[in-house]
Amino acid sequence: MGNTIWMPQLSTAQCSGCGECIANCPTGALGWIQGKAALLYPERCSYCATCESTCPTGAIALPYVVLKAKGE
Amino acid sequence: MPFSLADHLRQLAYFEGQNSAVLERMIHSAVSHSASAGETLFLEGEQAAGLWMIQTGRVKIYKLNPQGQEHILRIFGDYDTFNDISAFDGGANPANAAALSDTQLWVFPTHVFQECIQRDGIFALRVVQVLSGRVRGLIRQIENLTLYSVTVRVARLLLNQVDDPALTGTGVTRAALAAHLATTPQTISTALREIELTGAIEFDRHQIRILREDLLRSIAML
Ligand code: SF4
Ligand code: SF4
Numbered sequence: 001m002g003n004t005i006w007m008p009q010l011s012t013a014q015c016s017g018c019g020e021c022i023a024n025c026p027t028g029a030l031g032w033i034q035g036k037a038a039l040l041y042p043e044r045c046s047y048c049a050t051c052e053s054t055c056p057t058g059a060i061a062l063p064y065v066v067l068k069a070k071g072e
Numbered sequence: 073m074p075f076s077l078a079d080h081l082r083q084l085a086y087f088e089g090q091n092s093a094v095l096e097r098m099i100h101s102a103v104s105h106s107a108s109a110g111e112t113l114f115l116e117g118e119q120a121a122g123l124w125m126i127q128t129g130r131v132k133i134y135k136l137n138p139q140g141q142e143h144i145l146r147i148f149g150d151y152d153t154f155n156d157i158s159a160f161d162g163g164a165n166p167a168n169a170a171a172l173s174d175t176q177l178w179v180f181p182t183h184v185f186q187e188c189i190q191r192d193g194i195f196a197l198r199v200v201q202v203l204s205g206r207v208r209g210l211i212r213q214i215e216n217l218t219l220y221s222v223t224v225r226v227a228r229l230l231l232n233q234v235d236d237p238a239l240t241g242t243g244v245t246r247a248a249l250a251a252h253l254a255t256t257p258q259t260i261s262t263a264l265r266e267i268e269l270t271g272a273i274e275f276d277r278h279q280i281r282i283l284r285e286d287l288l289r290s291i292a293m294l
Contacts, residue, residue, distance in 0.1 A: 006278040009245075047277040052246055053258045061245035062278065066233040069274070069281045 004042070006063065008051055012036045014059035021051035021060060077102060077178065080127065083151055085202045086195075094188050094195045101184040107171035116168050120158030122181040126150055129175025133167050156206065159185055160199065223263040225253050227292035230273065234282055267291055 008029075015036045022030045022037055026048060031040035037059070039045065052060045077099050081087045087095055107113060113131065114121065124131075126148055133146045133154060148154050158165055162182050189196045229249065246257040246264075253260070264280070267273050272287040273280055282288055 047275075049246060049257075049261055053261050058247055058257075061247050063245050064278045064280055066230050066280045066282065068234055068285070069283045 006047075007042050008039055008045060008047075009061045009063065010037055010039060011059045011061075012038075014057050015055075016057050016059075018056065020054045020056065024050050024054045026050060075127065080125075080151070084125070084153060085205070086153070086198055088198070090195055090198065091192070094192055097184060097188055098180055101181055103179045103181070105177040105179055107175045107177065109171055109173050109175075111171045113169040113171060113177070114155070114165050116166065117164050120155055120163065120165050120182060122155075122179050123153055123159035123185060124155050124169070125153045125178045125180070127176040127178060129177070130172035131169055131175060131177075132172050133169050135167050156203065158182075160189075160203070162186065222253060222255050222259050223266050223291065224293055226260060226263040227267055227272075227288050228294070229253070230267075230280065230282065231285070231288060231292055231294070 017035045017037070019032075019037070022032070027041075027044040027046050029039060029041045029044040029046075030037055030051060032038065033040070037051075047062060049062050052062050078095060081095060081098060087098070105113075107129075113124070116135065128150050131148045131152075131154065133148070146154070154169065155165060157163075159180070159182050189199060226249070246260045250257045250260045264273075264275075267288070268275060270287060270291065272282065272284050272291060274283050275281075
């Protein structure tokens with residue numbers, strides 16, 4: 001693992017604690033820490049971006065890079 | 073087979089299952105109109121003549137921007153009706169119409185339509201249903217238009233990003249992309265998925281790999 005940059009980034013300040021992301025995460029990677037959503041099981045995360053799309057406050061962000069496939 | 077306006081009308085959603093009184097009143101008031109290719113049928117802002125129906129041919133509904141550039145909103149063909157809204161509210165034409173081919177048309181005057189609505193509850197209900205269907209269609213169209221343009225813009229951005237490392241990496245998220253393109257992360261996700269389905273790109277966790285740049289370029293309309 002190690003590289004935490006390429007993981008969903010959760011902002012505790014922006015999180016309202018609505019639980020939408022936790023309920024919608026297909027892999028169960030998210031959970032609660034003191035009333036706020038957190039990435040409890042990063043190894044489960046499939047980077048599907050569902051949490052980012054469902055969060056009503058924009059508290060979750062999934063960074064990405066764009067690359068050319070080899071041979072292109 | 074000779075043309076029968078009654079048979080033609082019965083195929084329109086407005087008159088399905090209507091009693092013959094309404095149909096007869098319409099047929100009686102209908103004005104036939106021929107237009108050759110390129111001929112203007114009506115202009116935006118003019119008082120509407122009524123509901124138009126195409127017997128045969130093609131008609132474009134369009135708007136002009138201040139520079140005079142034309143933007144076609146819809147193209148209609150055989151059996152289609154158009155300018156419904158102004159026929160019912162008696163207002164002005166919301167856009168321009170012109171024949172794309174030699175076209176045979178019929179116009180049903182506004183006052184006859186309004187009279188039938190007042191007299192016949194079943195016809196009035198049918199009109200409401202048809203108009204509701206149109207509104208739903210327009211909403212879908214707006215959705216598609218929005219999505220379409222977002223997809224094009226996302227494709228362009230991906231091409232820029234791959235050439236400029238500064239535009240990609242941490243901090244560059246769908247949310248940021250969405251703000252840049254003035255839309256929502258959900259729409260961005262849908263657009264990305266749509267592009268992925270074409271085979272132009274592939275997702276691998278945090279990596280978006282461009283598999284076929286030529287295809288992505290064509291999606292980006294470049
Ligand atoms: S959806 Fe957003 S606001 Fe709600 S708990 Fe998850 S991160 Fe917090
Ligand atoms: S990206 Fe998908 S799998 Fe990962 S935490 Fe969000 S919803 Fe769960």
